[in-house]
Amino acid sequence: MIQLPDRFNQVRNSEMLARSQVLxxxxxxxxxxxxxxxxxxxxxxxxxxxxxxFGHPMPSITISLSPHALPLYAFYSIVRIWLAYALSLAFAIAYGYIAAYNPRVEAFMIAGLDILQSIPVLSFLPGVMLAMVALFPTRQIGVEMGAIILIFTGQVWNMAFSFYSSLKSIPRELREAASIYRFSHWQRLVELELPYAAIGLVWNSMVSVAGGWFFLMACEMFVLGTRDFRLPGLGSYLQTAASTGNASAISWGLFTMVAIIVATDQLVWRPIIAWSDKFKFEQVETKSRIRSPLxxxxxxxxxxxxxxxxxxxxxxxxxxxxxxxxxxxAEASGDPHSAATQKNRERWNALIRTVIIVLAVCGVVYAAFQALALLKDVQRSEFVQILEGALATFLRVNVALLLASVWTIPAGVSIGFHPRLARIAQPLAQIAASVPATALFPVVLMALVRIGGGLGVGSIILMMLGTQWYILFNVIAGAMAIPTDLREVATLFRFSSAQRWRTLILPGIFPYLITGLVTASGGAWNASIIAEYFHLKNQTLQTLGLGAVISAATDSGKFHLLLLATIVMAGMVVTINRLVWRPLYRLAETRYKLGA
Incomplete structure (x- = not known):
C-alpha cells in the first residue's frame, strides 16, 4: 500500500470539507x-x-378529445379538487370539534353527519348547481362554485369522522396535562388536538382527494334536462372519451391523471406523511422513521x-x-360590575342562540314540507321499484365491503408496520386510489359482458374499487399510530401471530377501522349512482338498484323520484349506522381507547 504524506492528506481533507460547505x-x-x-x-x-x-358564462361547452387540451383541462380539475379539499378540511375540523365537545348537540350532529354522507352526490347536483348559477348569473364562477361544492360533498365526511373519533380517543393524561398547564381553547387545538389527530387526518385527506377524482366526472359532466352545466376538465375529458369509446383519448387521459397523482404523492403527500410521523403518541422512539427528501x-x-x-x-x-x-x-377582576356585565353578555348570547335556532327550525320545517309535497306524484309501481332497488343495492354494498376488508386489513397493517414497505406501497396505493374507477369501468364492463357477466356483477366491482381505499388508508393510519413500545413488548414476550393480532393489532387499529368501514359504507352507497347506471358507447346500461333510480331520475328531471330514492337511501344508511356502527364507535371510545 502506498503511504501518502500527511500534508497531502490534510490538503485533501480540507478540500473535501470546503466542497461540502459549498454544497x-x-x-x-x-x-x-x-x-x-x-x-x-x-x-x-x-x-x-x-x-x-369572472368571465361571462359559456352557454355550451364542447369537450375536445385532443391531447393538446389536456394540460389546461388538468389545471382546471386540480384547482377544483384542491379548493374543495381546503373547504373540506376547514369544515371537518370545525364540525368534529363542535360535535366532540358539546354533549347537547353531539348526537344530533353525528346523526346529521350520517345522513349527509349517505346522500349521493347526484342528489345534491340539481339544487346546488341551480342555486350557484342563480347567485352568479352573469359569471362563470357560479357553475365552478357548484362543481367545487359538489366535490366537497364527496370528500368531507370521512375527514370529519376521523377528526371527531381522534378527539374522542385522546388519552386522559394528555388532557390532564393540558388542563394543568392551563391551555386555552386555541392552544389546546394547536398543541394537542390537531397533532394527535394528524396521522388519521393526513391519511383520510389522501383518500378524500382520491374520492374527489372519483366523482370528478359526475361534477364536470352534469346536464339537467335542456340545461348544460358541463365544465372543461380532466373528468369531463375522460367521461367523454368513455362515452364515445375512444381508447386513445382514454389512454391519454389516464396517463395525465397518473402523472398528476405521482407528482402529488412526491410533492405533497410524502413530505406531509414524513412530517406527521413526529406526532405519533409513543414513549419509545421508533428505530425507523418515514423520510422525505423534499x-x-x-x-x-x-x-x-x-x-x-x-x-x-x-x-x-x-x-x-x-x-x-x-x-x-378576567381572573383578577372579581368586582360585581364585571360579574354583572358577564351575566348580561351570557344572557344576550343565549337569546341570540335561541333566535338562530328558532329561525333555522322554521326554515327547515318549511323546506321539508315543500319537498314532501313533491312525493304526491310518486306512483305505486315506482315506490315498489325503489324498495326492490334498495334491497339489491344493500346486498351489493355489503358484498363489496366484505371483499374489500378481506385484503385491505392485512395489507394496511403490513404497510403501517414496515416503513420500507410503506415507501413503496403508499405511492402505488395512492395512484390506484386516485385513478377513478369510472374511467376503468368501461374496460371492466366490456370484459364482463364478453365472459357472460353484466352490470349486476360489475357494479360490485366498481363499488369496491371506489371505496376499499377508505378502509386501507384508515388501517394504515391505525397501524402507524400503534406505539412502538407496545410493539416491542409483544416482541419481547414472543407473541404468536394470532396473539399479536388479538391483543395488539386489532385493538390498536379498531377505532381507525370503524371509521374506515363507516365511510366506506357511505361511499359504497354513494358510488351506486354510477355503478348501477352507466353510459357506454352512446348507450345506457343499468341494473336493478337504488343508485340506478337516482341516476335515471336525474337524467330525466323527475325530482319526485329523486327525492324519494334519496330519502330511502339516507334512511337505510342512518338505520345501519344506528344499529351497527354507532355501538362499535362507543366500544372504540371506551374499551379500545389508548391511555394510562
Missing part, C-alpha cells in the same frame, strides 16, 4: 429559487383562473427558516401571550 450553502439557495418559482407560477395560475371564472430540503431552506423565525413564531407567541393576559385580567 451546504448552495442547496438552500437552490431551494429558495425553487420556492420563488413556485410562488410566481401560483400567482400566474391565479391570474388566469380569475380571468376564466421535506428535508424544505426544512433547510434559508428563506423558509427566516419566514418561520421572524414571522410565524413571533406571531404565535404574541397570540398566546395576549390570550394569557386576557385570561389573567
Amino acid at each position: 451546504r450553502r448552495s442547496w438552500p439557495f437552490v431551494i429558495d429559487l425553487c420556492v420563488a418559482g413556485i410562488g410566481l407560477a401560483c400567482f400566474y395560475g391565479l391570474v388566469q383562473l380569475a380571468r376564466y371564472w 421535506l428535508h430540503l424544505l426544512q433547510h431552506s434559508r428563506a423558509l427558516h427566516t419566514l418561520r423565525s421572524h414571522t410565524i413564531q413571533p406571531l404565535s407567541e404574541a397570540i398566546y401571550q395576549k390570550i394569557a393576559e386576557k385570561r389573567h385580567r
Whole structure:
C-alpha cells in the first residue's frame, strides 16, 4: 500500500470539507429559487383562473378529445379538487370539534353527519348547481362554485369522522396535562388536538382527494334536462372519451391523471406523511422513521427558516401571550360590575342562540314540507321499484365491503408496520386510489359482458374499487399510530401471530377501522349512482338498484323520484349506522381507547 504524506492528506481533507460547505450553502439557495418559482407560477395560475371564472358564462361547452387540451383541462380539475379539499378540511375540523365537545348537540350532529354522507352526490347536483348559477348569473364562477361544492360533498365526511373519533380517543393524561398547564381553547387545538389527530387526518385527506377524482366526472359532466352545466376538465375529458369509446383519448387521459397523482404523492403527500410521523403518541422512539427528501430540503431552506423565525413564531407567541393576559385580567377582576356585565353578555348570547335556532327550525320545517309535497306524484309501481332497488343495492354494498376488508386489513397493517414497505406501497396505493374507477369501468364492463357477466356483477366491482381505499388508508393510519413500545413488548414476550393480532393489532387499529368501514359504507352507497347506471358507447346500461333510480331520475328531471330514492337511501344508511356502527364507535371510545 502506498503511504501518502500527511500534508497531502490534510490538503485533501480540507478540500473535501470546503466542497461540502459549498454544497451546504448552495442547496438552500437552490431551494429558495425553487420556492420563488413556485410562488410566481401560483400567482400566474391565479391570474388566469380569475380571468376564466369572472368571465361571462359559456352557454355550451364542447369537450375536445385532443391531447393538446389536456394540460389546461388538468389545471382546471386540480384547482377544483384542491379548493374543495381546503373547504373540506376547514369544515371537518370545525364540525368534529363542535360535535366532540358539546354533549347537547353531539348526537344530533353525528346523526346529521350520517345522513349527509349517505346522500349521493347526484342528489345534491340539481339544487346546488341551480342555486350557484342563480347567485352568479352573469359569471362563470357560479357553475365552478357548484362543481367545487359538489366535490366537497364527496370528500368531507370521512375527514370529519376521523377528526371527531381522534378527539374522542385522546388519552386522559394528555388532557390532564393540558388542563394543568392551563391551555386555552386555541392552544389546546394547536398543541394537542390537531397533532394527535394528524396521522388519521393526513391519511383520510389522501383518500378524500382520491374520492374527489372519483366523482370528478359526475361534477364536470352534469346536464339537467335542456340545461348544460358541463365544465372543461380532466373528468369531463375522460367521461367523454368513455362515452364515445375512444381508447386513445382514454389512454391519454389516464396517463395525465397518473402523472398528476405521482407528482402529488412526491410533492405533497410524502413530505406531509414524513412530517406527521413526529406526532405519533409513543414513549419509545421508533428505530425507523418515514423520510422525505423534499421535506428535508424544505426544512433547510434559508428563506423558509427566516419566514418561520421572524414571522410565524413571533406571531404565535404574541397570540398566546395576549390570550394569557386576557385570561389573567378576567381572573383578577372579581368586582360585581364585571360579574354583572358577564351575566348580561351570557344572557344576550343565549337569546341570540335561541333566535338562530328558532329561525333555522322554521326554515327547515318549511323546506321539508315543500319537498314532501313533491312525493304526491310518486306512483305505486315506482315506490315498489325503489324498495326492490334498495334491497339489491344493500346486498351489493355489503358484498363489496366484505371483499374489500378481506385484503385491505392485512395489507394496511403490513404497510403501517414496515416503513420500507410503506415507501413503496403508499405511492402505488395512492395512484390506484386516485385513478377513478369510472374511467376503468368501461374496460371492466366490456370484459364482463364478453365472459357472460353484466352490470349486476360489475357494479360490485366498481363499488369496491371506489371505496376499499377508505378502509386501507384508515388501517394504515391505525397501524402507524400503534406505539412502538407496545410493539416491542409483544416482541419481547414472543407473541404468536394470532396473539399479536388479538391483543395488539386489532385493538390498536379498531377505532381507525370503524371509521374506515363507516365511510366506506357511505361511499359504497354513494358510488351506486354510477355503478348501477352507466353510459357506454352512446348507450345506457343499468341494473336493478337504488343508485340506478337516482341516476335515471336525474337524467330525466323527475325530482319526485329523486327525492324519494334519496330519502330511502339516507334512511337505510342512518338505520345501519344506528344499529351497527354507532355501538362499535362507543366500544372504540371506551374499551379500545389508548391511555394510562
